[in-house]
Amino acid sequence: MTNHWVDIRNADLVLIMGGNAAEAHPCGFKWVTEAKAHNKARLIVVDPRFTRSAAIADYYAPIRTGTDIVFLGAVINYLLTNDKIQHEYVRNYTDLSFIVKEGFAFEQGLFSGYDAQARKYDKSSWDYELGDDGYVRTDPTFAHPRCVYNLLKQHYSRYTPEMVERICGTVQEKFLHIAEQIASTATTDRAMTIMYALGWTQHSVGSQMIRCAAMVQLLLGNIGIAGGGMNALRGHSNIQGFTDLGLLSNLLPGYLTLPGEKEQDYAKYIAARAPRPLRPNQLSYWQNYSKFHVSLMKAWWGDAATAQNDWGYEWLPKLDKAYDLLLAIELMNQGKMNGYICQGFNPLAAAPNKAKAIAGFSQLKYLIVMDPLATETSEFWRNHGEHNDVDPTKIQTEVFRLPTSLFAEEDGAFVNSGRWLQWHWKGAEPPGEARSDLEIMAGLFTRIRKLYQSEGGAYPDPIVKLAWPYANPDSPTADELAKEYSGRALKDLPDPKDPTRIIRKAGEQLAGFAELRDDGSTVSGCWIFCGAWGPTGNLMARRDNSDPTGIGNTLNWAWAWPANRRVLYNRASCDAGGKPFNPARKLVGWNGAAWGGADVPDYKADEDPANGMGPFIMLPEGVARLFARDAMNEGPFPEHYEPFETPLAANPLNPDQPLALNNPIARVFQGDREAFGKSDRFPHVATTYRLTEHFHYWTKHVELNAILQPEQFVEIGEALAKEIGVAAGERVRVTSNRGYITAVAMVTKRIKALRVDGKTVHTVGIPIHWGFTGTAKTGFLANTLTPVVGDGNSQTPEFKSFLVRVEKA
Numbered sequence: 001m002t003n004h005w006v007d008i009r010n011a012d013l014v015l016i017m018g019g020n021a022a023e024a025h026p027c028g029f030k031w032v033t034e035a036k037a038h039n040k041a042r043l044i045v046v047d048p049r050f051t052r053s054a055a056i057a058d059y060y061a062p063i064r065t066g067t068d069i070v071f072l073g074a075v076i077n078y079l080l081t082n083d084k085i086q087h088e089y090v091r092n093y094t095d096l097s098f099i100v101k102e103g104f105a106f107e108q109g110l111f112s113g114y115d116a117q118a119r120k121y122d123k124s125s126w127d128y129e130l131g132d133d134g135y136v137r138t139d140p141t142f143a144h145p146r147c148v149y150n151l152l153k154q155h156y157s158r159y160t161p162e163m164v165e166r167i168c169g170t171v172q173e174k175f176l177h178i179a180e181q182i183a184s185t186a187t188t189d190r191a192m193t194i195m196y197a198l199g200w201t202q203h204s205v206g207s208q209m210i211r212c213a214a215m216v217q218l219l220l221g222n223i224g225i226a227g228g229g230m231n232a233l234r235g236h237s238n239i240q241g242f243t244d245l246g247l248l249s250n251l252l253p254g255y256l257t258l259p260g261e262k263e264q265d266y267a268k269y270i271a272a273r274a275p276r277p278l279r280p281n282q283l284s285y286w287q288n289y290s291k292f293h294v295s296l297m298k299a300w301w302g303d304a305a306t307a308q309n310d311w312g313y314e315w316l317p318k319l320d321k322a323y324d325l326l327l328a329i330e331l332m333n334q335g336k337m338n339g340y341i342c343q344g345f346n347p348l349a350a351a352p353n354k355a356k357a358i359a360g361f362s363q364l365k366y367l368i369v370m371d372p373l374a375t376e377t378s379e380f381w382r383n384h385g386e387h388n389d390v391d392p393t394k395i396q397t398e399v400f401r402l403p404t405s406l407f408a409e410e411d412g413a414f415v416n417s418g419r420w421l422q423w424h425w426k427g428a429e430p431p432g433e434a435r436s437d438l439e440i441m442a443g444l445f446t447r448i449r450k451l452y453q454s455e456g457g458a459y460p461d462p463i464v465k466l467a468w469p470y471a472n473p474d475s476p477t478a479d480e481l482a483k484e485y486s487g488r489a490l491k492d493l494p495d496p497k498d499p500t501r502i503i504r505k506a507g508e509q510l511a512g513f514a515e516l517r518d519d520g521s522t523v524s525g526c527w528i529f530c531g532a533w534g535p536t537g538n539l540m541a542r543r544d545n546s547d548p549t550g551i552g553n554t555l556n557w558a559w560a561w562p563a564n565r566r567v568l569y570n571r572a573s574c575d576a577g578g579k580p581f582n583p584a585r586k587l588v589g590w591n592g593a594a595w596g597g598a599d600v601p602d603y604k605a606d607e608d609p610a611n612g613m614g615p616f617i618m619l620p621e622g623v624a625r626l627f628a629r630d631a632m633n634e635g636p637f638p639e640h641y642e643p644f645e646t647p648l649a650a651n652p653l654n655p656d657q658p659l660a661l662n663n664p665i666a667r668v669f670q671g672d673r674e675a676f677g678k679s680d681r682f683p684h685v686a687t688t689y690r691l692t693e694h695f696h697y698w699t700k701h702v703e704l705n706a707i708l709q710p711e712q713f714v715e716i717g718e719a720l721a722k723e724i725g726v727a728a729g730e731r732v733r734v735t736s737n738r739g740y741i742t743a744v745a746m747v748t749k750r751i752k753a754l755r756v757d758g759k760t761v762h763t764v765g766i767p768i769h770w771g772f773t774g775t776a777k778t779g780f781l782a783n784t785l786t787p788v789v790g791d792g793n794s795q796t797p798e799f800k801s802f803l804v805r806v807e808k809a
Contacts, residue, residue, distance in 0.1 A: 002568040003193065003229035004418030004560070006552035009034040010227030010585055013185055013192040014043045018068060018200030018209065022052040024690045025197075025233045028417070029053075032195075035227075044178055046071065046170075047199070048687055048763045049715065050750035059181070061174040064754050064761060065687045066203055066643040066801035070167045070653070072212040073159035073640065075179050079219050080153050084183035086221030092576050093615055094218050094624045096149040097138040099129045104146070104636075106155060109651060109660025111635040120665050123630035128278065128621075136278045136621065148627045155637045158653055167640070167652050169754025169761065186220045188581040191227030198235060199689075202800045204663045207793040208638035211628065215638070218624050224572030224602070224615060226551055226585040234417045235696070237407070241415030244561065245485075245526055248794065249323040253485070253526035256293055261318045266310035275620040281611050282622035283604060290518040292527035299484055299525040302467030307520060315462040324795040325351055326788060330669050332360030343370040343437065344404070348377040349697050349771055352786040352797040353675065353738050358390060364397045370404050370440055373701055376771045376781060384772035386742075387780055404437050405430035411478040413532075413540050418566070421532050422558040423482075423540040439475045446473050482540070483509060486533040487516065487524030509535050512563050528561040539564070549598040551585060563600050569624075571595070571603040571615035578609040633665050633792045643801035644668070644789045645736075647679045647761050665792050672788035677737030682803035684720065686734070686764040688782050694767075700774035712779030713744040715765035716806060717751035723762075724807055731809035734764065734785065736802060741766075741780035742809045764806055 008014065008031035021029045033056075035041035045057040046068075054060040063071060079085050090096050103125035105112040113122035128136040129146070142149040161172040161179075168175075185192040194217060200209040214223070214230050222228035234240045245253045252258060256273075263269045274289040297311040305312040321327065329351055331337035340361075351357045361367060361380050369378040381395040382388065407414075409430040413421045430436070435443075445468070452460040470476035486509060493504040493515060504515055512531035516522045524530045532540050544556035553566045560566050567573075570587045574580050578590025588597035590609050595601035607613050614622025628636040641663045642651050654660040690696070691709055699705035714734055716726070726732055728747040733740055754761050770779030789798050 001229060001231040001418045002223060003226075003231055004420065004552075004566050005031050005416070006418075006554070007226060007229070007567060008032055008193055008195070008231070009039060009552060010191065011035045011041050011193040012039065012190040012227065013181060014041055014195065015046070015182065015192060016043065016053050016057075016195045017046040017071075017213070019195055019197030019233050020047065020051040020053050020199070020689065021195050021197075021233055022056065023692050024235070026692055028233065039227075042181065044181060046178065048751070049689075049765055050752075052692070059174075059177065061170050061178055062752055062754060064167070064169045064756055065685060065763065066205075066646070067168040067640065068200060068203075068209045069205060069212050069638050069640040070159060071164055071170065071175065072209070072216055073156045073638065074161060074164045074175065075182055075216050076152070076212070076219065077156040077159045078161075078176075078179040079183055079186070079216070080156070082183065084186045085219045086186050086188070088575060089221030089572070089581075090219060091140065092623075093221075093572050094148075094626050095128075095621055096147070096152070096626060097140050097142060098148050098621070098627065099137045099139060099144050100146045100148060100151060100627060101125050101127050101129050102146065104151075106635070106637070106639075108657035109639060109641070109654030110657065110664060111639075114659075114664065116659060116664075119667075121633070121635070126628075126630050126636045128627075128629070130278075134276075134278075135280065152626055152637065155639075159640075163652065166757055169756045182216065182220070185222060188221070189584075191225055191582075191585070192217070192220065192222050193227055193229055193231055195231050195233055197233040199800055201791070201794070201796050202688075202798060203796075204644055204666045204789050204791055204798045205634065205638070205641055206791040206796055208632060208634055211632065212638040215626050218626060221572075221581070223624065224567065224569035224587075225581065226567065226573065226587055229567070232417060235690070237416065238414045240417055240419060241413070241421070244415060244528060250319055252293075253296060254292060254528045256289070256296065256527075259313075259316060259318050261320045263318060266313040269313070277622070278620040279612075279614070279622055281613050282620060283613060283617040284620040284622070285618045286620075288513075288516070291516040291522075292513070292524070294518040294520060295487060295516045295522045295524040295527060298490065298520060298523040300467060301465055302469065302523075304465035304467070305520070311520070312462075312465075315465070322795065324790070326667075326790050326795055326797065329357050329360040329788075332363055333671075335363055338363070338365040339367075340364055341368045341370070342377055343441075346371070346375040346377050346697050348380050349375070349768075349781050349783060352783050352788045352799065353672070354781050354784045355739055356672075356675075356788060357783075358388075362390075362395045362397060366398045366400065368400045368402060370402045370437060372404050372406050372434065373698065374401070374773050375697065376773055379773055384778060387772040387778050402440050403430075403432065403434040404440065405434050409434075410436050410438075413478075413482060415561075418560065420558045420560045421529065421540040423538060436475075438478070438481070442470075442474050442476055479538075481525075482538065483533050484523070485525035485529045486510065487513075487522060487527075487530040489515075489522055491521040493517065493521060504535075509533055511535055531563060532559045532561070549586075551587065551598045553587070553598045555600070565600040565602055567599055567602075569602055569615055570599050571601060571617075572624075574609075576609060634663060643798060645677050645682070645787055645801070645803040647683065647685060647759065647803070648757050652757055663792050666789055667792075667795070668789055675738050676787055676789075677803045679803060682736060682805045684762045684764050684804050684806050686736070686766055686785065686802050686804040688766050688768050688786070688799045691767050691769060694769035697769060697771055697774075700769055700771065700776040703775050706774070706776035709767075709769070709776070711744055711777045712741070712770040713746045713767065714741075714806075715746045715748050715751055717753055717762060718747055718749060719753045720751075720762040720764070720806065721745065721747040726808050733807050733809040734766070735805045735807075736785040736787075738787065739784040741782070741784055743779065762806075764804055
């Protein structure tokens with residue numbers, strides 16, 4: 001979240017799209033009801049199904065799954081065409097006036113630089129035009145044909161209400177009503193917040209869906225303000241923290257990145273990630289990348305990481321590609337990966353195409369599963385009838401189950417969707433032989449290190465030189481790790497402005513990332529967490545919910561990254577002179593000498609706004625990007641591409657370019673492409689989702705939850721049920737080109753057939769929670785049906801839109 005849960009109550013308009021907060025996040029959803037009850041906020045829901053969120057919405061519109069960019073792109077067109085933008089905000093705080101390079105182009109769904117054979121772009125033309133001084137050229141009048149404003153307007157001129165109805169199936173009247181409501185927040189006295197979840201991320205263009213919504217918010221001036229923002233609703237209590245610590249295979253903690261195989265030179269690696277400002281007097285805070293990186297290397301390799309060996313840079317892997325889950329399973333199937341450690345994860349249920357995952361697991365020499373429960377992954381080799389019809393005699397994989405403790409059986413911190421690090425305390429001892437993840441991982445490491453030390457091995461240095469400074473090497477404590485990722489001084493730290501003054505003594509915890517150094521004198525395992533366990537102790541454990549300003553910023557409750565800041569980019573809540581756009585919802589402001597207010601300023605604390613420093617301080621431009629430059633793989637503007645399994649023969653936006661039917665840069669392995677289904681055999685569109693009564697694949701092990709939702713079902717509309725001759729409660733068979741499931745049919749009015757590009761399209765809803773382990777009635781894993789293709793940037797699988805055939809069982 002750019003904002004946080006409590007801040008939702010400050011909104012005047014709440015848009016839930018790509019999520020179902022009332023169902024999947026019922027505790028957090030109370031802040032939507034607070035906004036409605038006390039702020040007279042209106043709630044709009046756009047979703048393929050009439051969900052629990054839609055049930056209390058002020059306005060609902062259906063949409064065909066996978067077409068959100070068309071809807072959002074048409075909102076952008078509406079805002080620009082009707083001049084419903086926050087002018088002072090976009091002129092000062094976005095790149096609308098920036099001039100783009102002459103070579104940049106877009107034609108029939110493809111941007112300049114496309115290589116069809118390689119399925120990737122040369123992005124060199126996706127950039128700003130620079131002047132002789134090295135700064136970006138701008139046109140504040142917006143007259144230049146290549147300024148971002150004109151390119152943006154041109155790009156989305158094709159995204160009309162008529163096109164929304166044709167592609168999304170959302171009738172024009174509904175779209176226009178929603179666009180008008182959204183546009184009402186372009187004024188400084190109104191704010192809209194957007195709440196989304198996996199309904200956007202789990203698409204082959206998911207990252208671009210999210211970016212398109214962020215562009216809407218920027219045009220309206222809704223980023224950085226109370227009641228605004230782009231608010232991702234995480235599906236687990238610690239998914240945010242998992243991501244912060246390097247979830248993706250190319251990431252290091254704190255969103256630092258691993259080097260590529262061509263980046264053998266340390267200085268060049270740092271320089272590529274520490275960009276100089278593109279405008280005068282911009283902070284471009286990533287210029288401090290070396291401080292974050294060196295402090296991380298000191299956390300990992302301690303005294304062995306020195307300036308002479310580039311802080312252990314040689315020991316970091318240099319990636320030839322991103323080794324995500326989809327690639328890992330592909331490599332298993334190719335026989336190129338023969339061992340897999342699965343920690344707190346059920347990939348047989350979470351990866352697409354269950355049959356491919358089982359084939360890959362079956363070729364492993366060993367599979368280690370660290371989990372409190374017996375999962376489908378740990379039991380993949382057992383035959384469970386039609387729910388898991390395998391022959392154990394043909395599976396040679398040796399499976400090791402290492403039972404772990406649960407969160408309630410250990411100390412530690414969760415990072416919630418709002419970026420709050422909240423400490424929790426051990427409530428019980430784990431049962432039986434279960435151990436904490438820390439103890440298991442430490443035990444594995446110390447044994448592996450001992451083998452390297454006694455027997456040698458290929459390239460032992462990254463293992464044998466790893467720092468392991470814990471009181472009990474076989475069982476590090478949560479406190480020790482928290483202090484390490486927060487950070488401490490290894491030497492006395494002099495004040496950069498006065499070398500005679502020591503601001504932090506050796507061994508002392510750091511107060512924040514501004515104290516990090518790149519000379520080896522500081523350690524921090526995750527720079528954005530720096531200060532969470534500071535000189536005064538564990539700030540994550542604070543429980544003071546006082547709110548002196550009434551804006552919802554309880555700064556003494558736990559600790560939020562970065563720097564305990566609750567609303568990111570909050571400098572943008574003020575005008576160019578530092579006065580709040582909306583004094584009634586003041587977050588920060590300039591008092592003539594310093595910035596202060598209800599939040600920790602996301603800005604240089606003593607920077608006079610007259611100097612022109614932009615509020616988006618991480619970027620070299622100092623302003624937000626409506627033109628993404630080379631940051632996104634598909635292009636600098638979000639463009640609609642159909643899901644890889646689509647009911648349409650062509651992309652209506654680019655009907656004459658077959659390369660633009662689906663995401664042109666999405667990675668597709670050859671066997672997976674052959675497994676895609678076509679609409680002639682699979683005429684119905686399916687999407688997966690969660691229920692309130694279950695938590696992913698865990699609670700089917702709990703009797704009470706199994707009673708509440710005992711049996712697998714699928715949702716189908718009344719029109720589809722009539723077409724296939726099925727009544728509510730009867731069983732249906734749902735088939736894709738990869739397999740089938742059978743389940744009870746829930747015939748409902750909540751899913752309506754849509755008219756899309758001249759044809760009727762039926763949507764099928766498939767809850768994800770069933771499988772062949774647990775207390776609930778056994779069922780099929782929903783990903784029996786799903787295709788193997790991921791988002792073009794994150795490789796998140798396309799679970800939210802695929803083709804099936806529904807028939808009476």
